[in-house]
Amino acid sequence: MEYSAKNIENKWQQYWEENESFEPSEDFTKEKKYILSMFPFPSGRLHMGHVRNYSISDAFARYHRQQGKNVLHPIGFDSFGMPAENAAIKNGSHPKNWTYDNIDYMKNEFYSLGFSFSRKREFATSDELYTKFEQGFIIDMYNKGLLYREKGMLNWCPHDQTVLANEQVVDGCCWRCDTPIVKKDMNQYYFKITAYADELLDDLKKLEGGWPKQVLTMQENWIGKSNGLAFDLYFDNESLLKLSHTFERFDVFTTRPDTVYGISYTALAPEHEIITYMIENKLLDDTVIKQIETMKNASSIDRQKEKSGVALGLHVKHPLTGELIPVWVANFVLMDYGSGAVMAVPAHDERDYDFAKKYDLPIKAVIKPFNAEHDFSKTAFTEVGELINSDDFIGINSQKVQKHIIEMFEEKGIGKKTTNYKLKDWGVSRQRYWGAPIPFIHCDTCGLVMEKKENLPVALPEDVEITGEGNPLENHPTWKHCKCPECGGDALRETDTMDTFVESSWYFLRFCASPSNWGKEAFSFEQIKYWMGVNHYIGGIEHAILHLLYARFFTKVFRDLGYIDFDEPFERLLTQGMVLKDGAKMSKSKGNTVDPDAIIEKYGADTARLFILFAAPPTQELEWNDSAVEGAYKFIKRFFERSANVVPCNEKPQINHSDLNKEEKFARKKVYEALKRAEDVYNERYTFNTMIAGVMEAMNALNVQKNTNVWSEGYWILSSIMEPVIPHTCYEISEKCFHLNNLVPQEILEEVFVEESICLGVSINGKKRGEIEVATDASKDDILSAAKENIAKWLDGKEIVKEILVPKKLVNIVVKG
RNA sequence: GCGGAUGUGGUGAAAUUGGUAUACACGCCAGACUUAGGAUCUGGUGCCGCAAGGCGUGGAGGUUCAAGUCCUCUCAUCCGCACCA
Numbered sequence: 001m002e003y004s005a006k007n008i009e010n011k012w013q014q015y016w017e018e019n020e021s022f023e024p025s026e027d028f029t030k031e032k033k034y035i036l037s038m039f040p041f042p043s044g045r046l047h048m049g050h051v052r053n054y055s056i057s058d059a060f061a062r063y064h065r066q067q068g069k070n071v072l073h074p075i076g077f078d079s080f081g082m083p084a085e086n087a088a089i090k091n092g093s094h095p096k097n098w099t100y101d102n103i104d105y106m107k108n109e110f111y112s113l114g115f116s117f118s119r120k121r122e123f124a125t126s127d128e129l130y131t132k133f134e135q136g137f138i139i140d141m142y143n144k145g146l147l148y149r150e151k152g153m154l155n156w157c158p159h160d161q162t163v164l165a166n167e168q169v170v171d172g173c174c175w176r177c178d179t180p181i182v183k184k185d186m187n188q189y190y191f192k193i194t195a196y197a198d199e200l201l202d203d204l205k206k207l208e209g210g211w212p213k214q215v216l217t218m219q220e221n222w223i224g225k226s227n228g229l230a231f232d233l234y235f236d237n238e239s240l241l242k243l244s245h246t247f248e249r250f251d252v253f254t255t256r257p258d259t260v261y262g263i264s265y266t267a268l269a270p271e272h273e274i275i276t277y278m279i280e281n282k283l284l285d286d287t288v289i290k291q292i293e294t295m296k297n298a299s300s301i302d303r304q305k306e307k308s309g310v311a312l313g314l315h316v317k318h319p320l321t322g323e324l325i326p327v328w329v330a331n332f333v334l335m336d337y338g339s340g341a342v343m344a345v346p347a348h349d350e351r352d353y354d355f356a357k358k359y360d361l362p363i364k365a366v367i368k369p370f371n372a373e374h375d376f377s378k379t380a381f382t383e384v385g386e387l388i389n390s391d392d393f394i395g396i397n398s399q400k401v402q403k404h405i406i407e408m409f410e411e412k413g414i415g416k417k418t419t420n421y422k423l424k425d426w427g428v429s430r431q432r433y434w435g436a437p438i439p440f441i442h443c444d445t446c447g448l449v450m451e452k453k454e455n456l457p458v459a460l461p462e463d464v465e466i467t468g469e470g471n472p473l474e475n476h477p478t479w480k481h482c483k484c485p486e487c488g489g490d491a492l493r494e495t496d497t498m499d500t501f502v503e504s505s506w507y508f509l510r511f512c513a514s515p516s517n518w519g520k521e522a523f524s525f526e527q528i529k530y531w532m533g534v535n536h537y538i539g540g541i542e543h544a545i546l547h548l549l550y551a552r553f554f555t556k557v558f559r560d561l562g563y564i565d566f567d568e569p570f571e572r573l574l575t576q577g578m579v580l581k582d583g584a585k586m587s588k589s590k591g592n593t594v595d596p597d598a599i600i601e602k603y604g605a606d607t608a609r610l611f612i613l614f615a616a617p618p619t620q621e622l623e624w625n626d627s628a629v630e631g632a633y634k635f636i637k638r639f640f641e642r643s644a645n646v647v648p649c650n651e652k653p654q655i656n657h658s659d660l661n662k663e664e665k666f667a668r669k670k671v672y673e674a675l676k677r678a679e680d681v682y683n684e685r686y687t688f689n690t691m692i693a694g695v696m697e698a699m700n701a702l703n704v705q706k707n708t709n710v711w712s713e714g715y716w717i718l719s720s721i722m723e724p725v726i727p728h729t730c731y732e733i734s735e736k737c738f739h740l741n742n743l744v745p746q747e748i749l750e751e752v753f754v755e756e757s758i759c760l761g762v763s764i765n766g767k768k769r770g771e772i773e774v775a776t777d778a779s780k781d782d783i784l785s786a787a788k789e790n791i792a793k794w795l796d797g798k799e800i801v802k803e804i805l806v807p808k809k810l811v812n813i814v815v816k817g
Numbered sequence: 818g819c820g821g822a823u824g825u826g827g828u829g830a831a832a833u834u835g836g837u838a839u840a841c842a843c844g845c846c847a848g849a850c851u852u853a854g855g856a857u858c859u860g861g862u863g864c865c866g867c868a869a870g871g872c873g874u875g876g877a878g879g880u881u882c883a884a885g886u887c888c889u890c891u892c893a894u895c896c897g898c899a900c901c902a
Contacts, residue, residue: 216821221899224898255901267902307900332902334900338901352902354900614829625843632842687831689841690840693840766881768837814882
C-alpha cells in the first residue's frame, strides 16, 4: 500500500462535501458541543497561524463528533475593514471584489486542509444580511441609552484618516499602521461599555479555570478599577476675582486619602476647562499659553518623556487646613482619567516628587516609616508607615487610616468615596467606506433620528471612488441625501461606518441560527439557548483585550435586551501560541514565512496538521522545523503502509489476552495507554503532542510483534484516536480495514493493564541504585529482600534506618554511615 | 515600576497526586541494503570519566525517606499594562 497524500485527501474531501458530513443536526435533544475558532479577516491567503488555529479546533470538533455529540464547528469571515480599502487605493480594485475574491480563495484553502466546518453556515460580516441585523441591534442599543453621540477629543490616525478606540492605540501609535496618533476634536458615537465595567470585572471570576489566567489579568488591568476619595478644591478670593467667578472650584481624585495633609500643589491637565477658559480670556501670558499649547500638541509618547508644567497664578484652599495651595498645569495629568486634575503630594508619590523637585515646590512629609526616619530631600516615601503632621491622625498606620479619612470627608460633606475606571466608552464610528453604515439620519428639524427597521439594511453604495482622501461616503454625490423617517423632510445620512469590532462582537451568536431562517431573524432565543455558550473558543492571545472584552460586553447587552439569557459567551478559551521561524514570529516583512499551500502540495494536509499539533502544546510558541515536518510525513507514511498488517474486519477483534506472548501483550498495553491518554487530552489537557507521542509509542510496540489480531485491534483504535488529527489518512485506513466502522467511541479494556510482574526502582537515600522485577502480587517482605539483595554492595557496612515501599513504583532504603 | 508567564540533552519537548528525570520526535553517530543516497531498515546517543564512579531540570538555600514538581530568596528571557492620581 503506497501512501499518496494527494489522492487520499482529494477523495475524502469530496466524500465529506457530498455527504454533508459536518452539518450540525437541528435535533435539539442531542448533547451539543460548540467548537469555535476566531474567524479570519480575508487578507488573501491563510498563514500558518490560521492553520494552527483551525487544526486545534478541528481536532476538538472531530473528536466530539466521533463521540456522538451534535457538533457546531462553523467558519465565517470578518470581512469589513481597512485593508480592503487600502488594497483599493493601491491597485484600484473595489473593496467588495477584493474581499469576496479573497474569501473564495481562502475557503478553498480551508477545505484543502480538511477542516470540518459547517459549509451551510458560512457567512461574511460584510454580507448585507449581516449588516441588516447588526444595524437593528445598534438601534436597540441607542434606544436603551447604550449608544450615544458626543463631541470629544479623539485618537486620530493621520495615515488611515480615521478615529481609533483607545484599545486600538498601541504605544501612542495606530495598531494597524504604526503612525503616531494625534488628538482631534470631533463628533463620534460611543458604546457605553463603562456602564458594564463592574460586571465585566466581576464576571471574570466566572471564567476562572476556563480562561487563561493571563487573559483574565489583562482584562482586569484594562478595566482598571480603583477606589479612593474625590473632593473639591475651592479657589481663594484673589483667584476667584481673576476667574471672574466663572469657576469657583474643581475636583480631584486620590487613591491615597492618607496623604491629604501633604498636598503642596495641585495640577490640572492642559485640556482642563479652566485652562481653556483662561487661554480664551487671555488670563495667562503669551509665553505660558505657548507652553500649554506645546503640551497639548505633543504626541502621547513625547508627553511621557519629561514632566513639564507651569504655575497658573491661582490658589486653592486646602479642604482641611485652609492653607493656600498653588495651582499648576502639568503634562502628566491626563484629561481622560478621573477629573483631569490631581492633588499632588510630592513627599509620598514619585511622580509628584519629580515634578516638585524640578520646579522647586514644597515637599511636606505626612507619613514616616515605622521606627525609622526617611530623608525626603533624596526620595519620596511611598510605603506604609505612620502618620505625622496630620491633626488627629498622627501615629496611625497609613493604610488603616484611609477609610477613616474618607469617612471624615463624608461626614463634613466635603468629599466622598469614589471609584474610578481606566476603561473608557468604546468609540465606534470610523470615517471609512468599507464598514457597516451607522443607521442614523441627521434632520434639521428632528435632530438625530434612527432609520426605520423595515428599511434596513442601510447598504453601502457600490459606485464609490476610493482615493484615500477623506470619507468616501461623505464624498459620494447622492448616497447621503435622504428623507427624514420622522418628518419626511430633506435629511442627511450619517456617513460614518462602524468599527469592525462590532461585527466580531456577535458573530458567534449568528452561527447558532439555522440557515433556513437566516433571512427572517438574526437568531432565535431557542437556537441560542441550545448552542451557547461556546464550549471551546480557540484563537490568538492578541485578542485578549479588544475582541474578547467587546464580545463579553455585547453578550451582557443582548441579555439585557432580552435576546439571550446568559452572562458569558465563551466557557473555555484556548489561546494558541505564535508560529515562529528562526526564533521570530512569521511575517512577510521578515521574510520568514512558510506558505501552507506549499506544504500541502509537497506533503499533504495531514502532514501539516500532524506537525503543528505534535511540535508543541497548543498554548506554547511553535518553532517551525522543516526536518520535523519531514518526520511527520514519514510517520504518516509508515502508519498508512503498516496498515497492510491488518486483516479487514467489521468490528474490533476479540482477543484472549492470556494467550499472547510478551511482545503482543506489551503492544496491546501501549495501544490502550494511547487511548487513555487521548481521552484525557481531548477532554482535559489539550496537549495533543503527548497524545500523538503515545500513538507513536504504540506503533513502535505493534511493529515488534506479528499477531494480526493485535495489529487489527491496534489499528482499529489508533486510527480512531488519530482521525481528529490526520483525518484523511485515518478515513482511508478505516475504509480499507474496517468499512468505516471504527470511528466511534472506544472502550478501554482494563485487562491489558494487568501484569504478572513489574519493575521497581531501588534507591538508597533517594538515589537510584538498581532495579528489580517482582511478581505483581509479591509480598512486601519479598520485595524488600529482593531489593536489598539487588543493591547488596551498596549496603555493605551501612546501617539500615528505614525501608520504604511505594507500591508499583520503587523501594527506598534509608541508611546511615 | 506593576501584572502574567517561562527556564529540563545539540533541538522541539515528556514526566496526570512529590516516588525510577529526559517518553515521543528532530538532529547526530554507526551498521545493513544499494551504482548512489538527501530513500528505507536496524542499533546507539544527558554530561564528565578508560573504568569504578561522579554530576545533572537557570542559581542559592529549605521542607522530606524522596523535589523538575512544595516553600523562601535570586538571576535570565518573553508577553501585557504603564505619568491611571
